[in-house]
Amino acid sequence: MAFRGDGEVSRCAGENRVRELGETGGRNISVPRYLKGFDKVNSPRFKEILGCAFVVYGVDPIRVLCEAGVGRRGDERLLEVLIRDMDSVRLVDLGFDPGCFQCSKRRIVCDNTEPACIKCQKKGIECSGSGRIRFSNGVAQRGKLKGCSIPVADVSPESAFETQRQAAAAAAAPRTIRWKADQSRDARRKSVKRRENIGERGVATRATEYNNDAPTQEGTSSPSAVEGNQVILACPRDQLADTREHTQLIINEADPIDEAVEEVVAIERAVDLAIAPVSNSPGPIHPWIAPLSPQARMLMSHFADQVAPVMVVLDNVSNGYRDVFLPLACEDELLRTAIGVVASQHLALYNPSFQSAADEGRAVIISRLRRDSLEASPDRVFNLSTWATLIVLLVGETITGSSEYSHLLQTLMCLIQNVGQIAPSAARDFLTQQSHMFEFLGQPLLGEAHGVQALRLPLDHYLDWTYYDLPSDSEYHNLLHLSRMAFIKASQIYLGRVTSTRDQWDLLEELKQLVSQIDPDQMGSHALVWVCFIASADSRDPEHRRFFVDRMNRVFKKTKFHNISAGMQCLPAIWSQQDSGRWTQNISKLAPTLIM
Known part of the structure; x- marks a missing residue:
């Protein structure tokens, strides 16, 4: 793309404003005075690059590079690469502040007023502010993905995590590596055909270095050919042009190695080569908490940082209130609401404005538990969610010092007698230990009858929450x-x-x-x-x-x-x-x- 000199370019040079006109074609651009003495500055190709920079970026990157001392080498190829990759160069770091994006597109000098520049306000347009960090509602603001949103699979978290675990287990399976000479004749024939196809398409695998702007579409072939259980990692031609042999790694996940590798083949420039295979199947997705609101995240974070450490003896060894309850709360609305209520109760100790929300939330949870106990089926009552919710509500009673804890404690003891159908798990073990703690410490405060019933049992039965899996030399x-x-x-x-x-x-x-x-x-x-x-x-x-x-x-x-x-x-x-x-x-x- 050449510079079309049908417009006027304005920029600031010290205290003087310099105006220059470029002629049509881009090859007769007048050279500014500050570029005099620049090596190869009169070459047509250099002037065309300069014109492209004006049109694309609305600034004079050559001036910036000169002031930064980059362009004094006179390396035209270096300047071309720097201008082409200007998106990865921060102009502010080079001593030039491009201002807002709107002034840059209008090719005027931005006054850098915050939050919106005066020139955009006078023009009546929306100013994005200084800098180049902008947010888009979709995947991209331009190109083929303009207007597209990030796809979210409409599946339950349990199935998504199960799929992820299966994918991670498959990826962690041991794979054998052997050289090209070890593969069978059919495999070598397929490899030759694949290399020919890749050569015809001119596909480079250097981590898609020059194709980052082009999104991968369905149906397009990746640089790494995948067939059956074999994955062939092909290297870029321009990186191996000076080598005698094109070395290929063949990863076979099914067949064992038949013969030992007798010779170690040195792969030159291995650091520069991107040899990661591109699979057509989606990779494992890390768990994320999509449905949670910012308020819920804040309350859960406060619960984990301020409330959970108080409820266990050793917080730095293990803490089920953080490691067990929070993952369960991400999947269960009732438990998540209870954790938010308890966090609000703790915040109300310092900011009374949280008290009303905590009281309302607590009343809603208790009403729901009561309704479920009267109307719902047993499996909806005697489950991990209800069990953990009662534990969390009792934690809230210790924060507020409420006198209504006895009802929750007696409900918890009733539930413990009917949890036999819950499958063994780490969550159940932790809930059992915490239930023993509340029984041991709470029943003596209900009266002599309850206290004698609890304290005359073997105390190891109730003190299991004080045992930790520690090394023998632990302090x-x-x-x-x-x-x-x-x-x-x-x-x-x-x-x-x-x-x-x-x-x-x-x-x-x-x-x-x-x-x-x-x-x-x-x-x-x-x-x-x-x-x-x-x-x-x-x-x-x-x-x-x-x-x-x-x-x-x-x-x-x-x-x-x-x-x-x-x-x-x-x-x-x-x-x-x-x-x-x-x-x-x-x-x-x-x-x-x-x-x-």
Whole structure:
């Protein structure tokens, strides 16, 4: 394309505005003064390239290259390549700001006003602003794909992920590599025919270096021929013109290697060759979360970062609230809504504007669970979705310090007795462990009958959530052991108070020594809130009370969960009734909060 000099080109050169006219044909373009002394500047081909740059880009790239010191080499071929690939050159990096796209197309100097330049405003056109980053509603703004949207398969996420796993397994299957001489006579004959066809079409396989603008259409042959189980990777001719032999790699996925490779063939310039096969079948698609709104993503991210770490002992080892619940929430609307509600409840601690949305969402979820329990079939009630939703809602009760946790906890215990039909999985194992945690820590706060029923069972049955698959030399072994011993000692204190009214100073002192071995700032120390509450509620010694309340207060300063502050506020009322009876008798009224 040559420069058609029927227009006027304006550009800024320092403080002076230079106007130049190009004559028709592009070969008689007047050379600006700042290009004097440029090698080969008078060659016709160079002037034609210069004219093309004016028409296509609306700027003078030669001037930019000269000012950047690129063009002083006088290499006309280099300038041609640079101008042709100007899309990959950032003019701003070369010292030239092209301004907005509209002024560039109109071939005028943009004033670079943000967000819209004044010249576009005066002209009454929409200004895209400075820079070259623009967004399109479809695949492309021009060309054959103009107006086309990104296709999204209308399939369920389960089938899409299953297809992806199958494709990944097929791609990971071991494949044998052998040289051209090892293939059979029929295969060599087919290879010759394929090379001839490729040569006639002039197809280059250098990673489609010069064909990035042309989209691949259905029916077009790729540089790599695919037949049966064999894939032949052909190299570009211009890259192998100076070699004696054209080396080809043949990958056979079905037949084993018959003979060992006796000679290593050196492939020159292997780094520059793009030898990746192009398959006609679609490759594996990475999972993506298409249906989620930005608000849902934000709430799930907040849940994963701020709420999930508090609900497990060791967050840096494994966390099912993040690794199990979030993938399930991407496929289940009920669980996703519950996670959003709990995240909103946590955000409401810092911004009260989230509270109304959290309350409304919680009411909607509870109404749906109640309706399903009355009308839906058992498989719609006793499933992973309902199970995980109840767990998440109980997490929300610990954030708000609500006194309505007892209904959710009793519903959870009822559901656990009817989940036998759920298939074993990692999700079920995690839900079982978390259910044991809520049963173990929640039932003693419902009353003596519930507490005795839970704490008289083998404690290993309820403390499975404190076990992690750790290496033998892990530093967390001692922490987990001390935590389990503290839970067992606190359980003994609770059962001792249910059966008698005597002072349990010795047990409380032993528990204090156990807890003292765990640093308050150490990971996992936040899991001892229930232990400290039981001990402080039964303490008569002011030193014991001060120690355990101080540990609870430290955890509250880190987590901000209101169930901890509610528990500390209940302690004076509990201490006031120690002389008149057992505090475990009225614990559900004195401390109507899930303290854990």
